[in-house]
Amino acid sequence: MESEFISTMVLTFKLASITTLILLVIAIPLASFLVFSRMRFKSIVETIVSMPLVLPPSVLGFYLLLAFTPSSFIGKFLTEHGIRLAFSFEGLVVGSVLFSLPFMVHPIQSALAQVPVSIFEAAYTLGKSKLETMIRVILPSIRHGLISGIVLAFAHTVGEFGVILMIGGNIPGETRVASIAIYDEVESLNYALAHQYALTLFAVTFAILLLVYTLNKKSLGGIR
């Protein structure tokens, strides 16, 4: 029982870490697009990104599950390529990335929007490419937005329940994450173990947030 507790916690944080990392890579270009693009369909993209904020997790989970089943068009394509997303860890990652997207994109988007245009232009007039400007000038100056995004996406993934239950089920060591485990243990009246999971999540989340906000405050003190 003890080792199952450990493996569940490891799985939970592994899922959150991988999800956060993927989101970080996706969210920076996506947020830049939302801030700087003048394309007409921008509001559609913006709406889709924000949908998980208001959509019940079970709705997203339900449609993902339908998409992942081998009988569906996407599922068939995935199965042919040897990928199984329904009731697998990979499926959880896809679901979590979609569901936590706004939590990563929004802080980065609002931080980017606050960078004066002249900062970009100054770097261009100094001969620097858009990519170099982004990496060396813009990302360091929006780091509080990046940190908020990372923390929110991570914490949100750790706490996610609905989507994961729908597409992942409850397979120990594969898709059984802590939030599901708590529910499961309570169902089987195993309060002590439920408590162990709950308290661990509570403590770890509290510690991460506290650490990040302390660091963030310190680094911001240098600029402001």
Added chain:
Amino acid sequence: MIVINITKRLDTAEGSINAHFELNINYGEFLTLFGPSGAGKTTLMRLIAGLEKPNSGVIEVEGEVWFDSTQKINLPPQKRSIGFVFQDYALFPTMSVRENLLFAADNSEQKGNIDELIELVELTALSDRLPSTLSGGQKQRVALARALVRRPKILLLDEPLSALDPLMRQKLQDELTLIHQRLGVTTLLVSHDIAETVKLSDRLASVESGQIKSICPPMEFFSPQALSGKLQLIGEVLKIEEDSPAVIVTLLVGSSVVRTVLSSAEASELRVGGHAIISTKAFNPILIPLP
């Protein structure tokens, strides 16, 4: 020689106008774009820098074509040898003074000149500070030094001194003159400050609603009457007080306040906030050195 002959559609408060800028700038010259706000001065600078695209025309800098609508040439700002000083300084907030300059450098030679530039703008003691800890005048000097790191063919200054207090302004004007003399870089300044224009520029291009109306030495523009042997000062009218039968006019000349008495007829064309030439004939001015 810099040859500019471009058109650009401008959206102003009075609707859109077709701006046409035709202008030649000599190598090493200090030219000021002077005119009311919304005339297109900043736009012209941004067109030269490649931050905006002209609708048609040619920009050629020392034989190198930067823009040519017929040949479809439009160099991006990265490929143009420019130094641009923005109105809001646009310093990189996470880099120290020295790092801001280092970022601009392309090669070790330019890196090697950074200490000299920092010294030139008197920031040696502050070179490890972050921009947020600097005053407006200090930030301005960092922006200026940063724009000079790459030894640009043309230095573009977009109202760089407008946000500073009068004393700091004068100091920086002196510094600009010094830097221009030392480095001899062709400089284009946007300004609507008469004193600044007269003090700094070789020539003045007056810009009005998207056109260059005239190009001449600044004194010729502000004081076209060719009267010699006369003391002439340009001042800003601060106050006009009726004191029958005369009128007392208070003017700001440089940083000193001057009062003078006029007849009502003479004062009728003056307005508060406008500029006027103060001249005295018939008397020789007496200059007494100050301690």
